[in-house]
Amino acid sequence: MTKSRPWAPRALGLAAVFTLALTAAVLPPAAANNQKQASDQKLAEVQKPAGVQKLQADPPGGKTVVGQTSPIHDPALIIDTDGTWYVYSTGLLNRENGGTIQIWSSHDHGTTWGYTGTVWDRIPAWIDEHFSDGELPGNLWAPEITEHDGTYYLYYSASRFGGNNSLTALATNTTLDPTDPDYEWVDQGLVVSSPASGLDPANPGKTFNAIDAGIIEDADGTPYMAIGSFWYGIFLVPMEWPTGKPVEGWQSKTVNIADRFMPGNPIEAPYITKHGGYYYLFVSFDSCCRGADSTYKVAVGRSTSVKGPYLDKDGRDMFGGGGSVVFDSHGAITGPGGQSVFGDYMAFHYYDGSNQDIPYFPTLGVQKIDWVDGWPAFDQTVERPAVQKQPKALATDAGKKAAFSATATGTPGPVAVWETSSDGGASWQVVAAQPVTKRTDEGTYSSTLQFGVVSTEQDGLMVRAVFQNAHGKVTTDAVGLSVK
Structure with a gap:
């Protein structure tokens, strides 16, 4: 029986909005490109340094992200030692911008995001050679980023739609900062490919789909790669440092740690993280990439051994249909999944029902995990932003200071993006240096x-603030500044 995705690959980029018809009101490619350029320029203004501002610690639950947060699919989150947050995501379809892994960054604790560029300007030639017997991959998929002994290891996948003729490859770097003179992603070639043989002597046909890698070290520092999508589910491949590749004879040492044993076997995007005395296996169940009809959701199991068995909250083995769903569609968040975990933060993509320009566009989401009784918990409360205190018009003398304040409610906590207009409200520009939105004692x-x-x-x-969270946005009154 063939187990493969009944949908377009998880490599969903800007152009995929048109080809997959995520919205009936599709834009022509030229209009989409113009929109992206305008978004880039707008975000660049937002991302300018605002000076040193004290940031509050995030409470558990949804974290509102603003700026350029789409199109992001399969986000791999890492927080660098200098405090910069990075997300690596699936490349754009049809080799737009080269089709390679995209990079996004935040310098304010993961709140405001900007597009940083791509790993390379083209897909490596050896990948095209690997697929030279047929259709070439239109983009690179599902990255994973990890650090070991001063080297950053970036795993990514290439495949064809509808099958498991796939590969996962590796690039390395000594820094994540694109401004560093030593910044260079070095192609390290193939890690694993599929179909693979020798995984189960009792079942010679057992294989995996070599996409969606996630790296975890055991208590002794031995690395493993969780990998798999549909087919026979999720596998754990023993790896070694410093190559970042599988050990010799890895096929016979690989463990099948999760399989739903149901038609299609819709399970993928494995990510293992350690917390307390347990290893937690996060996976995505069901179908992504269908816009409003996406049924993706995040499920989890845990084990005291990295090799499993991974049991859910009810004691069911994830190799056999187990897995506790901990994060699902809610409010404007449809089909959340493709997750990665760094520390207590889970990054994921979802299809944004609040995006009026392109409904259900793939968008970055972030949740801070609340560990409750040894299990990850996520706040899925839905409350659209609402203004509680409007800014007030202000008259002052030249040479004086001026300040405008506004307050709102919402869950997740909304973030204000301030805008100004010098033509009576006919057009609005995002303020370059955005202030921090602070949570008050009143909530x-x-x-x-x-x-x-x-x-x-x-x-x-004229001045106004736009408060937004994952479920919507609200704009304050526009008020004026008089200066004499």
Whole structure:
């Protein structure tokens, strides 16, 4: 029996919105490119340094992210030693921008995100040679990023739609900072490919789909790679440092750790993380990439051994249909999955029902895990932002300071993005230096936009704040600044 995805691959990029018809109101490619360029410019303004501001610790639950957060699919999260957050994601379809792994970064604790670029400007030639007997991969999929002994290991996949003729490959770097003179992603070639043989002497036909790698070390520092998508489910491959590749004879040492044993076997995106005395296997159940009809959800099991067995909350083995669903569609978040975990944060993609321009566009989501009784818990409360305190118009003298404040409620906690207009509200520009949105003791969220020294040239300037979370946004009243 062939087990393969009944949908387009998880490599969903900007162009996939058109080919997969995630919305009936599709944009022509030229319009999409123009929109992306405008978004890039707008985000660049938001991402300018705002000076040193004290950031509050995130409470468990959803973390609102703003800026450029789409199209992001299969996000691999890592927080660098300098505090910069990075997400690596599936490349754009049809080799747009080269089709290689995309990079996104945040310099304010994962709140405001900007597009950083791609790992390479083209897919490596050896991958095209690997698939030279037929259709070439249109992009690279499902990255994983990890660090060992000063080297960053970036795993990624290439495949063809509808089958398991797939591979996972590796690139390495000594820094994640694109401005570092030593920054260079070095192609290290093939890690594993499928179909693979020799995984189970009792079942010579057993194999996996060599995509969706996730790296975990056991208590002794031995690395393993969780991998698999549909087919016979999730496998654990023994690896070694410093190559970052499988040990010799890995096929006979590989363990099949999760299989739903149901038609199609819809399980993929394995990610193992250690917390307390347990290893936790996160997977995505069911179908992604169908826009509003996506049924993706995150399930989990745990084990005291990295090799399993991984049991769910009810004691059911994930190799046999177990797996406790801990994160599912809610509010404007449809089909969450493709997850990775770094520390207490889970990054995932979802299809954004609140995006009015392109409904159900693939978007970055972040949740801070709440560990409850030894299990990961996620707040799925839905509350759209609502303004509680409007900003007030202000009149002042030139050379003075000016400040506008606004407060809102919502769950997850909304973030304010301030905008100004110098043409009476006909057009609005995002303020370059965004203030931090702070959580108050009353459970509201407050933001204050400050102008250090105003001038008469700012007379008549209009100001407003847009509070947003994953489920929607609300705009405050537009108020004026009078300067004499």
